[in-house]
Amino acid sequence: MNKGFKPRVGRKYIGSYRPRMDGLEKASGETEYIDDIALKNKFPGMLYAKILTSPYPHARIKSFDLSRAEKIPGVKAILTYKDPEVASLRPFSDSWTDGANNASYDSMWQPLTKDRRALSDHVCWVGDDAGIVVAAKTEESAEQALRSLDIEWEQLPFFLDPREAMKPGSPVIHPEINPDSNILPWNPSCGPHIESDEATTFGGAEVEELPPHIVAERGDLEKAFGESDVVVETTSKYSNPTQGVLDNWCCVAKWENDNLTVWSNSYQPNQTRLFYSEMFQMPMNKIRLISPYVGGSHGRGDSGERPFFLYTALLAKKTGRPVKFKHTRRQTFCDTRTEQYAYCKAGAGKDGKINGIYIKIIGNSGAYSGHTMSCLHLIPLEYVEVSMAPIPNLKVETYGVYTNKLSSSCMRAIGNIELNFLIVLGMDKLAEKLGMDPIELTLKNFGDNKAVPNKSLEGVLREGAEKIGWGRWHKPGEGRLYNGTKKRGIGFSFHNGWHTSWQELRRGPMQVIIRINPDGTVQLDAPTVETGPGSNSCCIFACSDTLGVPVEDIRWISTMDTEISGKDQVQTDSAVSHILPEGIHAAALEAKRKLLDLAAPKLGFKAEDLDIEDGRIYVKKEKQKGMTIKELLWKGDLIPIVTSVSMKLPGDATGVPFMAAFAEVEVDTETGQPEVLKLVVVSDCGTVMYATGAEAQQIGGQCMGLGETLTEEIIYDEATGVPLNFNFIDYKMPTMADFPEIEPVPMEIWKGAGEYGACGIGEPVLCCTPRAVANAVYNALGVRIDSVPITPDKIINALNSNLRSE
Amino acid sequence: MTEDKGVSMEAAKKNQVKNGIREENGESTPYIVKIKVNGILHELKVGYDIQPSHTLAHVLRENLGFTGLKVACDEGACGACTVIMDGKAVLSCMTLAIEADGREILTIEGLDKNDPVVEAFAEQSEPGYGTAIQCGYCTPGFVMSARALLDKNPDPSMEEVKEALSGHLCRCGCYPAIAHAVVHASEKIAAKGGSKNE
Structure with a gap:
């Protein structure tokens, strides 16, 4: 029987194990969720809106004819990109705030990439909203009307790989954003936060003006590498999983006189009201947003300025009836993590002290900018300021590139999970080359300020090491065989927590x-x-x-x-x-x-x-x-x-705590099938606010963490750009049968400012999983798989090429 | 209750039944689907109240107001729409409403407030497993599958629980706590004098 965690300060409820209040x-x-409210018997006369979706990865509507569609029984209105109430709306970004604060049109988070329209003739991925939307008495009528549209498309050149799309002279996907290239403009507001009147900076440090695409730079990197006893280089590829939320995007819009009410599963209703107000140029007090419980966040709603909010409301106005819009399961596959091609070079002395790190990342923004630059600018900047504070010389360079895949958006642990996958790989390689225990190397080089070892980092690593049995760690590939063909290994990864009073300085x-x-x-x-x-x-x-x-x-x-x-x-x-x-x-x-x-x-x-x-x-x-x-x-x-x-929070610079994951895996060398046997998730929470809830996060986060490590990936047909697995059968999320033994370890080592001084763990809990598993696979086999998902075919190929090279 | 099991393929082939409306002697009579939900009989005229293409999930939610079940994937992949039909857990998004003609349906609204499964899911909180519920969207589906499992097998092994519930998705990842909640529900049933096998 697990006795559970003991809080540092005894309180009756905070920090306790007990049932959820709901x-x-x-x-x-x-x-009740939005779909339980948006019913015809609750909204008499309600119509259903359905949007035309693009059959091509990149195209333009040359012309259309609505006459057949308009005759379909039950069709009440058709709205197109040419209608003046649509065409007059300003372009916007679907990620105009990071969610932490409300942002007006003028203070938009990513002001240089307003690449979204309410309805557009220009479509940028297969499945993209195309410029015609229908409202009808039944969903079937609306769908039939869409099938009856006569549309002439002009197909345009398309890209799936950002490394191709960024080459000079490539046809440009969003000339209105950057006429010369598919590389996203460097976005200054993704550095210091938009929040508040005064310009705040990270951890009180001034962010210097740096050339475009350089996130951070300090010291003399070339000199640092020259003085290093060992230098390692590594590349990794991160994939494109999606949030997989069960509660599909949905809203109902209703007008009474000139007042608009919208019920939805936006989890940022104040921001959504502001979105309407700014887009429709309406006073805020004439717009009312109502959000009930939402069936899962996982980051989805941070890219919440969705075109459907606008066209659903416009259809409601046009018809004088309540109008409902709900994504189908296929349509919920509308954005992903930022797919990344990353490179890391690191140099260290014989003593294991890292002299310098260079990181370069090319991120696939997909069809729209979404949260690409949050992922590629803000997150690495935070990481450099916190985890890598003790490292004297470094440079981080990133590029976001438009392609014709799904838009890169906000997803739980945005940017951090990808960065972790890259950097901790570099550490593992360095440790191996130096013949050091990677835990000791980590403690010498990472922390939330220059002083090492960091108490929180040391606490979580020692605890995790004990729970997994780190003493069993062996030289890569040199463990014994199990059941004739199987090999086992263990690995770990670590990451800083990132939502503490230190950072909430920037929050409203x-x-x-x-x-x-x-x-x-x-x-x-x-x-x-x-x-x-x-x-x-x-x-x-x-x-x-x-x-x-x-x-x-x-x-x-x-x-x-x-x-x-x-x-x-x-x-x-x-x-x-x-x-x-x-x-x-x-x-x-x-x-x-x-x-x-x-x-x-x-x-x-x-x-x-x-x-x-x-x-x-x-x-x-x-x-x-x-x-x-x-x-x-x-x-x-x-x-x-x-x-x-x-x-506001006290905002004292109290640093941040650390999180870690330790994995034990077994890999079948005959089939390449990896199996996670055990995962230990250690989180320094500062203060554990709700012990059962914290453990639910530590365990539950692995549905996403293990999913994207092992099975989740959106697959495209390279020839046509068509995504092939937009459903929950072929897009494989873990079920109960797939879950390994997971040991949650909530801890209280660090403490932030305030009564509780806690740190959010919802995202950090999954952030270390892919790298911990990948390092465990390396420990088992002695060959590295440095792209997720870690699938049997990759393992077999890696084993084969290893054999050939021997 | 009628013995007729809905619109037969033979009748449809002979074109006697079009959109659920039976044509006999040149006169149209709508077929009436009779479904007992949580003990109460509902009659639905095909072609009027419901269409032959309507799923049981659609009719339960939209026509009859049983919104506890959720339609999340609408293609039998997530389990959120699970109800119990004649004692068996079924995916109501993969069942046509007309297939439920003459059947008895139990939805989550039909469970007692102190149903041991509902209670066990709500209370699950011992150290090491987290809560059995986070966002709650998948919960009614899990509860109904667990209920159907325990009705047939009041004392399932952990393997049997996993087997029974692995058709469900919980993106919040509450699987270990859900499995333990089912074990606790089984204990509650036994404590209430249920038929727990020893």
């Missing part, structure tokens, strides 16, 4: 409203859309711990409604479960002070002599003396006590 509601099927203020009703119950408006991580439980726990009201008496407002809720904390950056409770703690302290001030004269004691537990105010020294909150407030006008806070 467990029963979800287990009994009562929770959070808003929290606590209303204590006269009967002693509490309404907690901690505005966020619960997408699964259990932030709602963390919010309620923090409120209960600080206010002294039992969790059963606290109602967390689960539907985000821009008409009534405060500004939401978006479920991005793995940040809500630890940030929002800091605001709740502050608001609850304030609410508690108000209660105690009211109770003090009634009890004949000073407020500071009183406390609250289980909804009862009591005298600390004479616990039997006291009164319930209801007894205090149930009088007169029955006015509730309302406290609201709008605050």
Whole structure:
């Protein structure tokens, strides 16, 4: 029996093992998601919108004829890119904020790559939204109308490989963005964050003006390599998995007079309202966004400025009826991780001290810019400032390149998982060449400032090493055989956490409203859309711990409604479960002070002599003396006590904690089949906010982490550019049968600023998995597979070429 | 309840039935599909209330309001739409509504609030496994498959649990906790005097 983790500070709820607050509601099927609300019996007269999709990887609509489609029974409206209400809309980016803050059109996160239109004659991948959308009484009628469109296409040259697309003289996919090349313009706003009035920088350090495509540069790299005893070079390729969220993108738009209401599974409803306001040039108070629970985030909604929001609303206006748009399963395959071709060169002295690292990455942006430059600029910059702080000489160079694959967007652990796959490979190679234990090499060179070893990094690596049995690590390929043909190996990887007060400096203020009703119950408006991580439980726990009201008496407002809720904390950056409770703690302290001030004269004691537990105010020294909150407030006008806070995190530069994964694999040398036998996931959480929830993240993150390590990949037909596996049968995500033994190890070593000083772990938990498994495969076989997914064919080929070279 | 098992292929071939409307003696009579859902009989006129192409998932959600089941893939790959038909877990997105004619359907709305499976999923929280639920979108499907498994086999081994539930996708990755929740549900059934095999 696993005894579980013991918190550093004992609290009743925060840090505990207990059921989720929404467990029963979800287990009994009562929770409503957007598709359960967007039903005809709830929206009488509702129409269904369907969009034409591109059959070609790159093409333009030369002409179209709607006359046959318009005659299909049930068709109520057809909207095209030529209609003035569409054509007059400005171009935009589907990733105009990173989700952490709201951004106006002018302060858009990626201002140089406004490559999206609400509807366009220009299509950039097979399946792209093409410029004609139909609203009809039934989905079948709308689909029939789409099939009845007569369209003349002009096919254009296309690229799937960014290394081809970036060659000088290649036909250009987005001339409106860069007339000369498919290389994305270098985007200054992806460095220092857009947040707030003052220009903030990372960790207080000034970000120098650097030439385009150079993310970071320090010291003298050539000299560093020259002085190194060993230098290694390595290349890796990262693939293009997708979020695979079950709750397909969906919205219903409805106009009443000139007021627009949209129900959707956007998990950033305030930003989506701003998107509408800016695109339609409408006042914000005439637009209302409502988001219920969302069936999974995994990063999808950070690229949330989707054209369908616009054309669905325009169709609703045109028809005077509510209009629903929902992606089919095929259509949900609409964006991916940034596929990367990466190179790393690293040099070190005999003592294992790294002198310099050079990194170059070519990223496949796909059809649109999406979050490509977040992935290729912001993330490496963070990594350089944190994990690589002790490394004196380095240079990081990155290129985002348009092609005609799916757009590269936000996905859980964006940029970090790819970077980890590259850099920790370099470390493994260096360690081997130096004859050092890679754990010792890591501890000599990585940390959140120049001092090594870093306490947090050392803590997670030592713990993980013990759990996996690191003593069993052997020289690559030299282990014994199991069952005649199988070989085993172990490997690890490590990464910094990245969402801590250090970074949340850049995040906008959070808003929290606590209303204590006269009967002693509490309404907690901690505005966020619960997408699964259990932030709602963390919010309620923090409120209960600080206010002294039992969790059963606290109602967390689960539907985000821009008409009534405060500004939401978006479920991005793995940040809500630890940030929002800091605001709740502050608001609850304030609410508690108000209660105690009211109770003090009634009890004949000073407020500071009183406390609250289980909804009862009591005298600390004479616990039997006291009164319930209801007894205090149930009088007169029955006015509730309302406290609201709008605050930022303390933002002290407290550094960051570290995370690690250790894997044991078994590989069948006859079939090439890799099998992960065990995975240990170690996370220094700073403070574990909710132990069961944290372990659920550590284990659950591996559905994505192991999936993209072993099986998940979107496959294209090279000749036609057609994606071949847009379904959940051929796009293989792990099921229960595929899950190995996973040991979650939550830890508290580092502590950030604030009451809890926690670090988000939702993304870091999967970030180390691909590299840990790849290093374990190398340990087993003595040959490296340096691209994910690590498939049997790659393993067999690598074993064969190894045999040939021997 | 009618013995007629819906629109037969023979009748369809003879063109007597078009879009679910039976033509007899030159007169059209809509065929009525009768489905018992959670103990209550629903009659649906084919060609009017429902179309022959409609899936059971569509009709349960859109016509009858049973929105606990989810349609996530609509092609039998994720299990989120699972309901119990005549005691067996079926994918309601891969079952036509007319195939359910004369059948008894149990949806998650038909389970008691204190159903041991529902409770076990909600309560799952011991160290080492995480929660059985995160976003919750796949949960009703898992609950119904687990319920069908335990109805037939009240004391399944871990291997049997994995076998029964591996047709479901949980992108949040709660698999180990779900498997343990099923074991706990089995214990609850036994504790309530159920037929747990020893």
